[in-house]
Amino acid sequence: MAERRFLGIDCGTSGLRGIVIDEGGLILAQASEPLPASGQSEDGGVTQDPRDWERALLALLDRMPPVDALAVDGTSGTLVATDADGRPLAPARMYDDRSARAHAPAIAAVAPPECGAHGATSALARLLDLQAACPDARHVMTQADWLASRLGAPPGVSDDNNVLKLGFDPVAREWPAWMDRLGVRRALLPEVMPPGSVLASGSAGSTLVIAGTTDGCASFLATGADGIGDAVTALGSTMTLKLMSDKPVFVPALGVYSHRMGDRWLVGGASNSGGKAL
Numbered sequence: 001m002a003e004r005r006f007l008g009i010d011c012g013t014s015g016l017r018g019i020v021i022d023e024g025g026l027i028l029a030q031a032s033e034p035l036p037a038s039g040q041s042e043d044g045g046v047t048q049d050p051r052d053w054e055r056a057l058l059a060l061l062d063r064m065p066p067v068d069a070l071a072v073d074g075t076s077g078t079l080v081a082t083d084a085d086g087r088p089l090a091p092a093r094m095y096d097d098r099s100a101r102a103h104a105p106a107i108a109a110v111a112p113p114e115c116g117a118h119g120a121t122s123a124l125a126r127l128l129d130l131q132a133a134c135p136d137a138r139h140v141m142t143q144a145d146w147l148a149s150r151l152g153a154p155p156g157v158s159d160d161n162n163v164l165k166l167g168f169d170p171v172a173r174e175w176p177a178w179m180d181r182l183g184v185r186r187a188l189l190p191e192v193m194p195p196g197s198v199l200a201s202g203s204a205g206s207t208l209v210i211a212g213t214t215d216g217c218a219s220f221l222a223t224g225a226d227g228i229g230d231a232v233t234a235l236g237s238t239m240t241l242k243l244m245s246d247k248p249v250f251v252p253a254l255g256v257y258s259h260r261m262g263d264r265w266l267v268g269g270a271s272n273s274g275g276k277a278l
Contacts, residue, residue: 031063073144077123083138090133110182122165144212145158152207164259175189230244247265
């Protein structure tokens with residue numbers, strides 16, 4: 001029996017990267033594709049065109065051998081409004097977009113202090129903006145989820161980690177009731193599954209599409225770190241620090257949140273003093 005092969009796709013701010021490994025972790029292929037720089041507006045808006053993501057994704061796949069399963073990670077908090085079939089209705093709003101910050105006080109008034117949806121770059125604030133700007137939207141999808149949908153995953157499905165900054169409660173594993181007080185259209189919110197769940201058999205019928213995670217969580221897992229107390233600092237466009245814990249820690253005032261990883265928690269945060277600043 002031929003050894004199985006797996007593809008991991010990382011979508012960051014400046015490009016897509018892919019790597020194929022076998023069951024023993026041996027690297028069989030790797031490649032990258034650049035993305036155009038984000039567009040910026042005077043009101044703090046930061047956008048990218050999802051069609052650029054798709055073009056880079058297809059170019060990347062053309063350079064990869066056939067695989068048995070794949071997963072996609074993406075920047076945490078980046079959102080795109082789509083129709084029922086996953087077609088974008090507007091430019092994607094990036095993780096560092098501040099143009100929806102006017103919603104922050106309303107979110108602060110109803111969301112618990114430990115929630116990941118606070119702040120000027122809140123993904124939930126972007127969702128509120130998008131649902132007003134795109135009244136015909138059927139889904140608001142994270143970057144990783146949208147790319148997975150281009151590979152056969154159903155629109156409207158996400159993982160525990162990518163929805164943290166949208167207000168998802170990772171402890172109770174549910175969309176909390178307080179979101180209704182903000183007028184959130186619940187039909188736009190995705191069904192949430194654990195990272196590693198099978199989403200689809202893939203567009204070719206033989207490749208499994210697996211629920212991914214955020215780029216920050218993926219950078220931790222890629223190092224092989226696994227034990228309680230293991231910590232990793234990753235330098236990309238932003239700098240992230242992650243530590244594996246047996247319990248969640250939430251200190252929003254310091255930008256510290258916890259992502260669920262099975263029965264453990266990946267505690268950490270991000271800093272703008274990364275490669276983009278340098």
